[in-house]
Amino acid sequence: MDFLRPASWEEALAAKAEHPTAVPIAGGTDVMVEINFDHRRPEYLLDLNRIGDLYEWEVGDDSVRLGASVPYSRIMENLRSELPGLALASHTVASPQIRNRGGVGGNLGTASPAGDAHPALLAAGAEVEAASVRGTRLIPIDDFYTGVKRNALAPDELIRAVHVKKADGPQQYSKVGTRNAMVIAVCAFGLALHPDTRSVRTGIGSAAPTPVRAKVAEDFLDAALEEGGFWDNGKIITPSVAKQFADLCSAACNPIDDVRGTASYRRHAVGVMARRTLTWTWESYRGARRHTEGAA
């Protein structure tokens, strides 16, 4: 095993180009477990800890460019208003110690369906900034997950950052685990209201071979909200609409039975989380509307 310690992003890209099998290691929260338990013996470890740029974020007009290694604890603390869904998701990651080390880049690189960030990224809308010595490209999050623990990165590419759309409305995130802390998702659900485009986006974790959006459910809800004039009148979403949305979210799952839970439970739980997060976000949207109207 060789340990590569690039001091700059350019050096890292050059190393990755020279050794495409090199395994990037940043927070180490996935890679080191595999090494400690003898599940993996990469020829090269590519340490990204010395590349300071990866630990920075920039808040732009429309989106946040979030460095791949910004620890979850920093996201929780600093990006609660810009990226509320991702901040909530970050808070559910493992333990304080892990949140101090792990970042979104690792979640994306591993591309486990159980990664906590994925549903929030899917719901918010995001692009993954992938780079290689050949250049930089932005991969829409919807195209990023290609299979179980597979992603759209080329062998010579590294994740530089993720560009996440700034919240234009309430976002929520829920995750089910069989413990009240430090747990890998049995399943997870992210939901974002986008009042600017009058649309709703979702993300489902651990309930299909890859993280997925419940697109049929989104389309249904978009149409129902439009039809009922909900975005304008701010009425409570009718229980039948919420239930239909929840059922469609369940239907978007393609889960398996494993030691963490049954497929049947996962479908059920995603539905419950969909209904609850819709209720929470919509209540919040209505509250904000009332507040705005009151101010006006």
Next chain:
Amino acid sequence: MRVNFTVNGRPQEADDVWEGESLLYVLRERLGLPGSKNACEQGECGSCTVRLDGVPVCSCLVAAGQVEGREVVTVEGLADYARDRAEKGCARGACGGEAPSGTSLDEARNWQARGSDSQTGEGTELSPVQQAFIDAGAVQCGFCTPGLLVAADEMLERNPNPTDADIREALSGNLCRCTGYEKIMDAVRLAAARQGEAV
């Protein structure tokens, strides 16, 4: 490979390090600092918690090569670290936090360990949180203790007046199998109260 870094304020060099070794292994097997514990080696138990550039992390998940040039504090250095912090006031840590305390000052004053035996290692200088763990009966087998101490000390540095829910959240990455956590809660409340009293 060779790794140079600072542990508990002293520069250290480890040679012939295998590239897959963790910081935990280097501390325990190469630097003679076995205080950080090897309970799960998968980031699920917190017993290997150290501070890396001030931040609590699981040392089992830090590759040895990643600590080159960085600063590590382990349980063995906790007493010195706490003393430095006390002497320097708030220089090394945030002093924020205004939530109501879990244990009142009076409760802390009236608290007693019932019995005042001296112990092996008597005369050893302890940090307030170390002393509180002994006094409150938070130590049984003790294998989780070093990690809990590092995590609890860091939490009290950030949040000197934690609520019970704050303590539980901050220590949720540290498993203990002996105590049922009640005495650990007592210990952290006690350390917080004594800290408040000392200020």
Next chain:
Amino acid sequence: MPSPKLSTSLDQGGAPTGAPTKITQGSQTKGGIGESTLRPDGILKVTGEFAYSSDMWHEDMLWGQILRSTVAHAEIVSLDTSEALATPGVYAVMTYDDLPTEVKNYGLEIQDTPVLAHGKVRHHGEPVAIVAADHPETARRAAAKIKVEYRELPVITDEASATAPDAILVHENRDDHHIGHVPHPNVVHRQPIVRGDADRAAGRADVIVKGEYTFGMQDQAFLGPESGLAVPEEDGGVHLYIATQWLHSDLRQIAPVLGLPENKVRMTLAGVGGAFGGREDLSMQIHACLLALRTGKPVKIVYNRFESFFGHVHRHPAKLYYEHGATRDGKLTHVRCRIVLDGGAYASASPAVVGNASSLGIGPYVVDDVDIEAIALYTNNPPCGAMRGFGAVQACFAYEAQMDKVAKELGLDPVEFRRRNAMEQGTLLPTGQPVDSPAPVAELLRRVSAMPLPPERQWESSEGADVRQLPGGLSNTTHGEGVVRGIGYAVGIKNVGFSEGFDDYSTARVRMEVIAGEAVATVHTAMAEVGQGGVTVHAQIARTELGVAQVTIHPADTQVGSAGSTSASRQTYVTGGAVKNACELVREKVLETGRRRFGTYHPAWATAELLLEGGKVVTDGGEVLADLVDVLGEEAVEVEAEWRHRPTEPFDLRTGQGNGHVQYSFAAHRAVVEVDTELGLVKVIELACAQDVGKALNPLSVVGQIQGGTTQGLGVAVMEEIIVDPKTAKVRNPSFTDYLIPTILDTPTIPVDVLELADDHAPYGLRGIGEAPTLSSTPAVLAAIRNATGLELNRTPVRPEHLTGTA
């Protein structure tokens, strides 16, 4: 390969780094029994100085690695170690063929466990070969190069497959002492217990309630993984620094395999990171010694968490079938039950677990007509043996569920129904043995139900819901939606000490001398301090008995007689009793010396009852006769003596009758839970416990034990289970990622009410306390969840899918 540097390296190295040293405790305060003195190892443990078995280090040491079977049941067709042996840095590779003597098996009661597999493996993760190398990674890579060819056999995984007429036998040619009375060779042991006439009594019952229950496989999950260091000695022997629960039991199993007399296998207890039964059986002990003797170098073995799940036995999973009858006025008429424990591939402690499950199978209740049967199976599942509560835990889960069901059927309050049937002093157990010490079952239930209930909806705050206090916790699954509170009660009975005629003794060596102008006592036992605080209590006993301030606790090793196991809630009773006894003998000798030296100066030396207090010899009237420093002078007084509790008898193999137990421990719990009924997530809000401890020698430690035991019971109620694939008998979740134990956010406040009703047969009236709280905690939590959800819930742990109809 033999090391030419052997003697020099040992000379230079001496004792390995981390070898235990004496711990001295003492001060001006009295610090005797009944006080919450602090742990003598506390400072070492909070500074990171305390040396656990995995911390041992020796100049020039090698690392051992075990190759384990990847399948559960198979013949080994071929085994090729040549490539591993040729790996640079590898010093030895050993298989069954390299074992030095004819003794190739070990076991606590039945020697059925191969040191290394011989032609066959019987469970997933069985040791097949061992490697010693200069770095753990070298050892791992070498082990991976060992080529093993398996021919898989069908797996035995449950009672049906084990006892089918054509079932393949897990152990061929059994010749142990149970084979004569078991119904099938795949049954390790069977214990029926029959008293009265259950059939006739059933005729009097107004209600009859039946239930089938399943108890999942729990892991001890001690945090300090199996580990130790074996150092070869110049006399051809070996010195093993080890984390165990019973040094002498290990020694008895290790020495014959090594072909060494017991005095050439020196054992010293290294720091133990928890045990809970999981260190009663051997793990890496023999492997490390074999490699050390083969290479002539110190060998350290440390399991990682993955290997630890294969490295020790687990709590027996069980199927339990119960029938309870009762009259309208709330009196039990009879109980019939059948308890099937899965012992896995090797016997371990299965026979004794069967004895406990059967004899305590109906709980702390008065029932004259009982028909009980318990068996343990041999299967190809992971071996199961001792864990805190030992057979009584599984039974308590089932009989307490039954008690709630019967109460419901009768329309009675569950606590009231229990009270009407509660055992008391003098009650006969199903074995016909009278309970001859206080049995405050009704009182404990009264106390626990009288505690104030925690406030409702504690999660509500001015800023909205605090998810940390809700089911799901930080995962943000509910802000109060679907959350329903439930309350449940349970009570249990656990035997203390080794039962069924076992010669259960301990040994203590106590020395008293003047050091630096002060009388000091040294206590030397082989008791394994595993975290329970035995060392604290020994110092307290010595102070109380000998009137000294300073007590030195000698490291536990095999240079003193056996202390028995740190299990069965027995150490404070039995080794505490041995220390007390040895102190009394020392005191007599000291007084003899005093009479010899000073008897002529005061008549009280001859006539009065004399005590040692505050460093002085005093009369029972308080008059000081002499200073201990003067009495002892240059002389050291030392006594080593064995001490036994009252003998017990085996249970009759046909009827189960017999005075099999020596003492009992009772605890009751009230659980308050909040369940997210839609998502099936549980938050335990409070788990109150009342327990009779006889006499609290160290109240702080007593409460700590009760809270810890309670939490392990909580774990197996809602999350802890080793999941074994029924098709392959392979373990599916050997990690802390998927075997979950409670975090601090899962654990509620645990108020404890300690009752002290002396057992006159025991030293100071004390009771063993460590296990009882683990029994009733689980059924109390389950009862509370049933109360919240209205579901029947016949298995534990209960997982979200069981609460949502999605299993």
